[in-house]
Every structure is written in C-alpha cells, then in structure tokens.
Amino acid sequence: MNQTVPKPKPRPAPESLPYWQAAKEHRLSLPRCEDCEQFWFPPSRTCPHCLSANFAFKDVSGRGKVFSFVTFHRVYRPAFAEEVPYVVALVELEEGPRLLTNILGVSHEDVRCEMPVEVVFDDYDEDISIPKFKPVG
Numbered sequence: 219m220n221q222t223v224p225k226p227k228p229r230p231a232p233e234s235l236p237y238w239q240a241a242k243e244h245r246l247s248l249p250r251c252e253d254c255e256q257f258w259f260p261p262s263r264t265c266p267h268c269l270s271a272n273f274a275f276k277d278v279s280g281r282g283k284v285f286s287f288v289t290f291h292r293v294y295r296p297a298f299a300e301e302v303p304y305v306v307a308l309v310e311l312e313e314g315p316r317l318l319t320n321i322l323g324v325s326h327e328d329v330r331c332e333m334p335v336e337v338v339f340d341d342y343d344e345d346i347s348i349p350k351f352k353p354v355g
C-alpha cells in the first residue's frame with residue numbers, strides 16, 4: 219500500500235468559506251436564518267426552511283449526538299489505509315443540523331447511536347482544519 223498518498227484536502231466553495239474560516243480558528247460556525255432563526259448544514263445561499271436569503275454564520279455549541287454511523291474496514295482510498303477501521307458518522311448537533319464526520323478518540327466497536335459527542339478540530343495544514351467529533355468526557 220502506498221502510504222505517501224496524501225488525504226484529499228477540502229476545497230471550500232464560496233457558500234462554505236465562512237464555515238472553513240471559523241474551523242481554521244477551531245470554531246464551529248453554521249449558517250443561521252435571520253428570519254426563521256434556524257440553523258442548517260451544509261451551507262447554501264438560501265435557508266432550506268423558509269427560502270430566505272437573509273442569514274449569517276453563527277457559532278454553535280459543538281455538542282451533539284451520534285445519529286447514525288458506519289465503520290469502514292476496507293481501504294477504498296490509499297490515503298486512508300492507515301485509518302481503517304474508521305467511523306463515518308452523521309452527528310446531530312444540539313442546534314439541529316446533522317454533519318457527516320468522523321468519530322475520534324474511541325474504538326469503532328464502542329461507538330453507539332445517541333452517544334453524546336463534541337467537536338474537535340483535525341488540522342490538515344495551516345489553511346484547513348476539519349471539524350470531527352469525540353465522545354463527551
């Protein structure tokens with residue numbers, strides 16, 4: 219297995235740039251509608267709840283729970299060969315939105331739905347930090 223293959227670097231789209239800028243500062247910040255006051259993810263140009271274009275990025279708690287998850291045992295991309303087995307989870311934040319992410323700091327065998335988790339930041343390089351989650355406590 220070629221272990222020199224780098225992991226793919228996230229490339230922020232214009233809509234998600236504030237999300238990535240906050241993550242670089244280790245803050246989790248999501249779009250929040252100024253009209254219906256709901257958060258959403260992934261970022262988009264209008265609120266998916268009421269279609270308003272009147273929104274701003276606001277920091278969220280970074281706390282949530284595992285809504286669903288899968289464990290990858292097979293190497294689909296050489297860059298992730300050293301990571302298997304790893305967990306890809308849908309984390310539901312306290313504020314409502316669900317993020318597709320990884321669960322760190324716990325054996326894949328111990329991850330459970332409804333498990334309380336909190337955000338951690340995986341620094342890819344000086345420009346990009348990737349929000350991931352670990353069990354609370």
Ligand SMILES: [Zn+2]
Pocket residue numbers: 251252253254255256265266267268269270
């Ligand atoms: Zn709205």
